[in-house]
Amino acid sequence: QKEVEQDPGPLSVPEGAIVSLNCTYSNSAFQYFMWYRQYSRKGPELLMYTYSSGNKEDGRFTAQVDKSSKYISLFIRDSQPSDSATYLCAMSSNTNAGKSTFGDGTTLTVKP
Amino acid sequence: ETGVTQTPRHLVMGMTNKKSLKCEQHLGHNAMYWYKQSAKKPLELMFVYNFKEQTENNSVPSRFSPECPNSSHLFLHLHTLQPEDSALYLCASSPTGGGGTDTQYFGPGTRLTVL
Numbered sequence: 632q633k634e635v636e637q638d639p640g641p642l643s644v645p646e647g648a649i650v651s652l653n654c655t656y657s658n659s660a661f662q663y664f665m666w667y668r669q670y671s672r673k674g675p676e677l678l679m680y681t682y683s684s685g686n687k688e689d690g691r692f693t694a695q696v697d698k699s700s701k702y703i704s705l706f707i708r709d710s711q712p713s714d715s716a717t718y719l720c721a722m723s724s725n726t727n728a729g730k731s732t733f734g735d736g737t738t739l740t741v742k743p
Numbered sequence: 744e745t746g747v748t749q750t751p752r753h754l755v756m757g758m759t760n761k762k763s764l765k766c767e768q769h770l771g772h773n774a775m776y777w778y779k780q781s782a783k784k785p786l787e788l789m790f791v792y793n794f795k796e797q798t799e800n801n802s803v804p805s806r807f808s809p810e811c812p813n814s815s816h817l818f819l820h821l822h823t824l825q826p827e828d829s830a831l832y833l834c835a836s837s838p839t840g841g842g843g844t845d846t847q848y849f850g851p852g853t854r855l856t857v858l
Contacts, residue, residue, distance in 0.1 A: 635785070667849075674747070674833050674849030675786075719786065730799065731847070733786040 634658050637720055637734030646743050650707040654720035654734045657701065661722040664696050665731065666705045669717045678718075679705070710741045745769055747850035749834050755856045756824065764819040764853045766834030773839055775817040776847065777809060780831040792817060793839075824857045831855070 637654045644650055652666075663682055667675035681687045684698040693706040703722075707714055717738045721731040747768045756762050768775060777789040791799035792811040806828075808820040817834055831854050835847040 633785075672851070674835075674851050676849065677846055680846065721786075730788060730791070735783065735785045 632657065634732050635720065635722060635734045638737050639735065640737035641740065642737060643740045643742060644710055646710060646712060646741055648710050648741070650710050650714070650739060650741075652705040652707075652718050652720070652737050652739070654703050654722075655701055656703075656722055656732075658722075658724070658732070659698075659701070660724040661732075663723045663731075664694070664703050665721040665723075666692075666694055667719040667721060667733075669719060669736070671716075675719055707739075710739075712741050712743050715740045747834060747836055747848055749832075749850040749853050751853055752851065753854045753856075755858065756821070757858050758824060758826070760824075761820070761822040763821065764832055764834075764855075766817040766819075766850055768815055768817075768834075768836035768848070768850075770836055770838075770848060772836040772848075773814050774837045774845070775811060775814070776835040776837070777817065777819050778833040778835065778849075780833055780852070781829075786833070789819075821855075824855075826857050829855055829857045 635656045665680040666678045668678045669675040679694045681694045681696050684696050687694045691708045695704045717736045719736045720734040723731040750765045774793045779787045788801050789803045790809045795811050810818040831852040833852045834850040837845045837847045839845050
């Protein structure tokens with residue numbers, strides 16, 4: 632069983648839709664939770680990170696962490712074609728943040 | 744140049760060739776990383792360097808040989824690779840290499856094809 636499981640996708644939504652991207656994990660030592668966005672032919676870029684449980688909002692993006700369920704989500708409101716990319720969740724423990732464990736990625740396409 | 748740069752962006756090599764990938768970071772960071780990204784697989788951490796010292800080798804075959812001459816440059820030397828080594832090789836850097844908020848910044852990657 633993988634340490635981090637990510638909804639496989641691909642996901643295709645119309646412009647303006649609310650998108651939910653999800654990951655589950657098994658390692659209770661994970662404390663830092665990240666979402667990366669990777670456009671085609673580019674490296675991943677950090678979108679959001681959250682420490683421990685709770686919500687974090689940044690513009691149209693909201694990251695949620697539920698440590699009791701070992702479940703994290705990224706919500707995208709009013710999705711735009713420019714949001715079309717692969718989204719990677721990643722997580723790390725407090726003492727080994729340089730060694731993040733990544734999900735497989737979910738490819739999202741937002742159609743105009 | 745800003746951020747993390749990688750050269751070449753694309754590389755095709757035979758199994759008997761020797762080649763090197765180069766990474767340079769312009770962020771003043773102290774930690775650098777090599778990752779392998781294959782289709783339908785999660786990012787695989789290969790090596791970590793912290794203040795030029797290798798701190799992580801994630802059971803990588805010896806046909807991959809990293810070199811970190813200083814905190815700004817990282818190389819991956821390749822020799823006698825196999826077709827299954829074809830992948831996107833990503834370099835990343837981070838300020839300190841540890842601690843919860845040590846964010847990694849990725850380069851654009853080198854797309855490697857082994858024939």
